[in-house]
Amino acid sequence: MQRDPGRATGPVESRMDAVGWVAVAGTVAVLAGIGAWWSFHADAADRRPTIDPADAQDDDEDWPPTDAGDVADPGIPRGRTLVRELYALAVDTKTVGAAPVAVAPEEAASAHAAIAAACANLLSRTQFQARHMPRRPYLLPKLMRAINDPDVSLEHIARIVSEDPALSANLLRIANSPFYRIQEKPVESLMRAATLLGLDGLRPVIAAALVQPVMQTGEGPLGRLPGVIWEHTQLASDVAAGMIRGGRGQEDAFAAQMVGLLHGLGAIMVAQVLRDNYALHPHLPPDPRTVARVLDEQTAPMAHRIAVSWELSERIGTALDAQRADGMPADPLGRALRAGRLAAALAMLARQGKFSRDEGLAMLEAWAQHRRIHADFAGMWERLLV
Template identity: 45%
Template sequence: MAFREIVGGWWKRGRRKAVAADASMTPLAGMAEVAPSSPASPPRDWAAPLLRLAGLDAGSCLSPEDSGPVIAAARDALARFADDPRRLPRRPQLLPELLGALNDDDASGRDLGGIIARDPALAAHLLKLANSTLYRRDTAAVESLDRAVALVGVDGLRHLVAVALMQPVMRVEGGVFGRLPDLVWDHTQRSALIAARLAGPAGREEVLAARLLALLQGLGAIVVVQALRDATAGLAARVPDTAMTAHLLQRWSPRLACAVAREWGLSERLMQALDAQTDDERTAMGPLARALALAAPEASDAMEAPAVAAAA
């Protein structure tokens, strides 16, 4: 799959250089030519572990009967979000240019740093990410963009830039849901890394597509949390039944992500991979969709494992 197929309408507006048509349109060996997967059971749940980590246990939740109207109100709000582009998160301004540079073989780390430096907030956030436990490689603080680029390399920067661009869109107050928004953000970063690893054998462009899928699904999850927060306003710090909440989060996150991808002009193939996350039949899940379906629960397991070990 060529990069223009990932970013859809962005290609003509944002590419940095002319690319020969034959080369850019040639599908990657491996991922693009792999047949869709055989029928399989739905992917494992990734939402319930996040609710457990947020401390939303049965004792602090409404009964299933009382939760019904709350879940229905949140679902109605999400349906309105999906149908009205004005309600969806806006595309980060630098995303097309940065994605084009990240996919350009001739773009160096210094080139990427130069683009990032044009946005002070983005530059500060990138340094914060480079100093996080996920990316920092030694005890010395990373204090310059040049050093951050040198430490993570261009491939690492691809992930950092994508994450840094998405996070401002994904911020939301926790409210009665406590740590859940922060946990969703942590889960999104981990899912993007795992999905990229799973897509790695198929080539760089599939890695980029897998990262985008995970980030978009995380963005959809934040919209779901926002809708739940609004629906629970005035309920005296009570939240809906955890099983019902987890189901809503699991089902609607990729749906909202698909709506965002459509509004942002991303490719039909990405939207199909997101749509496949809600298909209970699992009759035709392609490799890209499967990478996301495997990455999300693996990220949840990795987050929950320390808590389980501490409680043992």
């Protein structure tokens, strides 16, 4: 990310310059998400959900409500509402940079609204985007062409991956992980790693490795938020890819994986801007609802800008942009991502004890039935909860 030496930067943008947004180094979280995807798709091909692109019912999701009583049918969850709840729970309201100053509720509400407006303004600025937009991985076009080629060989993909040492190391790390490792001897050859993963396994691994952001996590009120976002991203993108894969083939499944990961990358950027803006007000504890609302409103536009900057296909941008709307997306990629985000949020909230696992599955199946997405979600649900 190039810095313009002739332009002064403020505290928000200067901190943003210190963060590299995209790296190909794999993380434990990526492996966990990929393992869930591979496990599900390797042994449950007959249970993969499919999406009817002609079924474009209104999802009718707004904010508020957050209470089940505000929904016509309390048994049918609202995806965007659940994701907001998940993000809000990741905000630590007890940890602030300095002792909070007592202010009237209306003054606090005004301060949080001002921070939300500042974030929206900064993210929409052309200068900010020029400075902080994640650079497109240089191997992305070549790898996408190869991965979507039905006649491609493992050797050809391995040769492309070998052009990037970091990506090569990531694939070897995955091949030697407990989930994939099938022998005592470590896998040290890139070709051997590709053979173990296979073409179907390489697609999601490469997508995640290319898009995986470098995240600043740790202490502070928003320290947990990036990790929660990326875990949700991995699960959502894996579910979306599986749903598309069931009826449209490998090429569209890879596109669905990319759509989900790009959406998460946009959310990570928004979270960073939120963190930096709240850091300018050390006496003001972050408001979970404000954080969740800004993420909900700004993630899809930011992800769409990344897709345009990376010169990805128009349908990827359309699927990302569709996540802003209350209605159920009409295009298959957008619908798959909406379903993936809902399923991932339900699973993560069930893990946190917001409701039982059986209740979560019942809500997921009720939502799928209402949207006419026909599938047996039971096997997928168990893997999402691991």
